[in-house]
Amino acid sequence: MMKNLLSLFVIGIGLVVPGVASGQDLFFLQMSDPQFGMYTANASFAQESANLEFAISTANRLHPAFVVMSGDLVNKPGDKAQIEEYLHITHKLDQGIPLYSIAGNHDVGNVPTPESLAAYRQVFGRDYYSFRNGAIEGIVLNSSIIQHPEKVMDEEARQREWLEGELKKAVAEHVQWIVVFQHIPWFLHNADEQDQYFNIPHEARIRYLKILKDSGVRYAFAGHFHQNSMGKDDAFEMVTTGPIGRPLGDATSGIRIVSVSERGLCHRYYGLGNLPNQIDVKAFAVCARNPLETP
Secondary structure (H helix, E strand, O other), X not given: OXXXXXXXXXXXXXXXXXXXXXXXXXXXXXXXXXXXXXXXXXXXXXXXXXXXHHHHHHHHHHOOOOEEEOOOOEOOOOOHHHHHHHHHHHOOOOOOOOEEEOOOHHHHOOOOOHHHHHHHHHHHOOOOEEEEEOOEEEEEOOOHHHHOOOOOHHHHHHHHHHXXXXXXXXXXXXXXXXXXXXXXXXOOOOOOOOOOOOOOOHHHHHHHHHHHHHOOOOEEEEOOOOXXXXXXXXXXXXXEOOOOOOOOOOOOOEEEEEEEEOOEEEEEEEEOOOOOOOOOHHHOOHHHOOOOOOO
C-alpha cells in the first residue's frame, strides 16, 4: 500500500514543469520536518496534517520546479499511521511537481542500524540519490549515517564513495549549480563550531566539506533544527530551514522559497500565514534582504 503510494509521487525527475521558466530561471520549495506526531508526543497528528495539507496546497498553487522535504517525515521511526498520513498528503502534490523526500533521524533512528535503513528503504526507496532539474544537480544525502555511523560504517563509506562519484560526473558535465540537500546541517553558524545534536561532528564535517568545496559546491540546505539558521564557510552557504511541523523557540512553521538564476540561489523563509500569492522568478529580490526574516 505505502510502496504503491510512493511510486505515484516520486516521478518526473528532470522534467521541465509547465508554467515554470526553464534553464536558469526557476524556483523550488524547501520544506522540512513535517514530523507527524511531534506536537502531541505521538498521541495524534492533526496539527501536522493541517500544516502539511496547507503547504502542499501552496505548492500546487505556486507550481515550483520541485519540492524538497528535508527529513523527519515522521516523529516515531517506523510508525505505520504516521508514515501513511505523510504519504497520503504528499500524494496530493501535483504529479507534474517532483517531490524529493529525505531521510531524517526520526525516520531512520538517531543511531541508524542496518534494520532501520532497510525499513526506510522498503517504504520510501533510496535514502541517498541525485536528480537534475534545469541548471541544478541536486544531491540528496542521508546525514544520519554521517552523524552516527557507528552501526553502519559500511553504509557511510558507500554513500561517501557514491557522493564523490556524483560530484565528479556533475563537474564533468559542467552543471552550473550543484546543490546538496540533507536533514542534519553540517553546521549552524560556522564550520568550526562545537559538536552538538543539531550538527555533524567536526571530524566528519571537515572531511565532507572539503569534498564538497573541492567540487565547487556552494549551497547546502537542511532542516532538523526546527528554526532557521544561516552559516558560511568561505563561499559555501549552509542554509538550515524551519519546520512545516512544530517549531522550537520563537520560530514559526513555514516554507523556504528558493530562486535560481545565473547569479546564484536566492532564498527566503515564509511563515505559513505570510506566503506570497505568486512567484516572479525574474523579480525575486530576496538576495538583497535577510533570508532568515519572515515577511
